[in-house]
Amino acid sequence: xxxxxxxxxxxxxxxxxxxxxxxxxxxxxxxxxxxxxxxxxxxxxxxxxxxxxxxxxxxxxxxxxxxxxxxxxxxxxxxxxxxxxxxxxxxxxxxxxxxxxxxxxxxxxxxxxxxxx
Amino acid sequence: xxxxxxxxxxxxxxxxxxxxxxxxxxxxxxxxxxxxxxxxxxxxxxxxxxxxxxxxxxxxxxxxxxxxxxxxxxxxxxxxxxxxxxxxxxxxxxxxxxxxxxxxxxxxxxxxxx
Numbered sequence: 479x480x481x482x483x484x485x486x487x488x489x490x491x492x493x494x495x496x497x498x499x500x501x502x503x504x505x506x507x508x509x510x511x512x513x514x515x516x517x518x519x520x521x522x523x524x525x526x527x528x529x530x531x532x533x534x535x536x537x538x539x540x541x542x543x544x545x546x547x548x549x550x551x552x553x554x555x556x557x558x559x560x561x562x563x564x565x566x567x568x569x570x571x572x573x574x575x576x577x578x579x580x581x582x583x584x585x586x587x588x589x590x591x592x593x594x595x
Numbered sequence: 596x597x598x599x600x601x602x603x604x605x606x607x608x609x610x611x612x613x614x615x616x617x618x619x620x621x622x623x624x625x626x627x628x629x630x631x632x633x634x635x636x637x638x639x640x641x642x643x644x645x646x647x648x649x650x651x652x653x654x655x656x657x658x659x660x661x662x663x664x665x666x667x668x669x670x671x672x673x674x675x676x677x678x679x680x681x682x683x684x685x686x687x688x689x690x691x692x693x694x695x696x697x698x699x700x701x702x703x704x705x706x707x708x709x
Contacts, residue, residue, distance in 0.1 A: 480641075482638070484638070512697070520701070520702075521685065521699045521700060521701045521702055522639075522685070522699045524696060524697070527696075569636075571638050571639065573639075573697075582627055582644070582646060582689070582691075583629070583641060583644060584641075584697055585641060586631070586638040586639040586640070586641075587638045588637050588638040589636070589637060589638045591636065
């Protein structure tokens with residue numbers, strides 16, 4: 479149980495284009511989902527917290543107009559990297575917190591590797 | 596401010612030997628403590644957590660962790676390491692009632708040699 483998927487697992491795009499990453503909780507409902515960014519050989523950095531049906535809360539230093547988050551349902555959150563640039567290349571990981579049961583635990587997706595050329 | 600420290604970048608251990616991966620934390624409120632494991636190019640897998648109750652917590656794949664309030668530590672342990680345990684391990688803390696965010700340590704790479 480508590481499986482989170484991400485799609486795509488990797489993506490390569492040209493500079494200036496937009497990329498959408500999907501995060502789905504497969505066997506539970508998640509009122510809250512989180513988006514993290516991980517640089518090579520570094521820890522995870524929280525980018526934003528998204529709650530179903532409301533606007534995401536962004537961490538300090540994260541551009542909300544560049545990283546658009548939509549939490550449309552209790553099982554789906556999307557992160558859109560707009561006008562991507564090479565410095566946006568990174569490993570993006572989402573997590574989801576169950577709406578019931580182990581509500582104190584985040585379950586993570588497998589990650590999406592974004593490479594911007 | 597809440598923080599997590601993993602003092603060792605890498606831990607090397609021979610297969611069959613016990614392993615310990617260290618973690619210390621700092622929070623202003625009550626800590627919820629977690630261990631996650633990450634395999635190459637993969638997301639994080641939940642191993643175990645401490646919320647309240649017994650200081651010794653047992654988790655997945657034979658791992659356990661001991662919560663020590665006086666030393667503000669939550670070290671991950673396993674009695675007998677396997678080569679397949681080789682991965683990157685992250686300790687994390689949630690400062691419940693304060694920021695409530697999950698803050699990660701910098702990670703410790705565990706290498707188990709045959």
